[in-house]
Amino acid sequence: MFERFSRNARIAVVLAQEEARELNCGQIRPEHLLVGVLQSAGRDLSGLLADYDVTGEGIRRRLEPADAPDDSFESDAEALQSIGIDLRAIRDRVAQNFGPDAWDNALRMSGRRPRRRGHIPFTKSAKKVLELSLREALAHKDKTIDAEHVLLGILRGGDPFTVGLIAEHVDVEQLRAAIVSLLDDAA
Numbered sequence: 001m002f003e004r005f006s007r008n009a010r011i012a013v014v015l016a017q018e019e020a021r022e023l024n025c026g027q028i029r030p031e032h033l034l035v036g037v038l039q040s041a042g043r044d045l046s047g048l049l050a051d052y053d054v055t056g057e058g059i060r061r062r063l064e065p066a067d068a069p070d071d072s073f074e075s076d077a078e079a080l081q082s083i084g085i086d087l088r089a090i091r092d093r094v095a096q097n098f099g100p101d102a103w104d105n106a107l108r109m110s111g112r113r114p115r116r117r118g119h120i121p122f123t124k125s126a127k128k129v130l131e132l133s134l135r136e137a138l139a140h141k142d143k144t145i146d147a148e149h150v151l152l153g154i155l156r157g158g159d160p161f162t163v164g165l166i167a168e169h170v171d172v173e174q175l176r177a178a179i180v181s182l183l184d185d186a187a
Contacts, residue, residue: 002083004134008147010085012036013130017080020120023063027123030162033130034154035060041147044186048178052170059165079119129153140183148179155179 005013016036020028038049038056049055077087094103122130133153137145154162155176163172 004137004143004145005083006144006146008040008042009133009145009150010083011040012147012150013083014080014085014087015039016126017120019060019063026120028120028126029123030126030129030154030157030159031059031063031165033126033150034162034165035063037147037151037154041151044182045148045151045179048182052175054166054169054175058169062165125157125159129157129159132156140180142183148183152176152179 002010002013012033013036016028016032019032019035020026023032025032035056038054038059041049080087091103094106095101129150130153133145133149136149136152136156137143140149142149155166155172157163166172166175
């Protein structure tokens with residue numbers, strides 16, 4: 001299924017894994033996918049979400065860290081490779097373009113510290129979100145799954161905590177209709 005993900009949707013999944021890691025969670029949950037989508041959204045979706053004051057940083061502040069053990073960068077790279085993302089190549093490209101310490105420096109400057117952890121699995125509800133994002137793309141007759149589809153999957157998935165985070169800012173049905181309209185306009 002991940003081969004159908006657009007660049008923004010793949011980045012959202014990577015960012016969800018990073019979010020789970022940063023919060024010391026042992027699993028990627030729907031709220032991590034939400035933060036990933038909010039951080040990777042294209043201009044149109046970002047603008048729409050900003051109108052409702054739904055931002056990655058705002059949602060992120062509502063999430064609580066948990067405890068999880070440390071593992072290695074290599075395990076992360078292997079896990080991401082399984083969805084078509086070469087983390088080693090990305091890290092090497094960053095080092096090539098910005099210097100050997102750019103990767104870790106960027107993490108430190110963003111308030112995050114570089115962490116070395118293994119593969120983080122998806123919860124059942126996060127897997128459901130990804131499955132529903134595929135269904136949303138198929139329903140809209142789109143060939144790729146984009147960040148908008150993942151967000152629709154989150155809204156449709158019904159995870160009470162994650163949907164509640166969104167509902168603090170906007171009526172969920174109103175947001176869903178706005179995203180569908182955005183997808184229809186892009187077609």
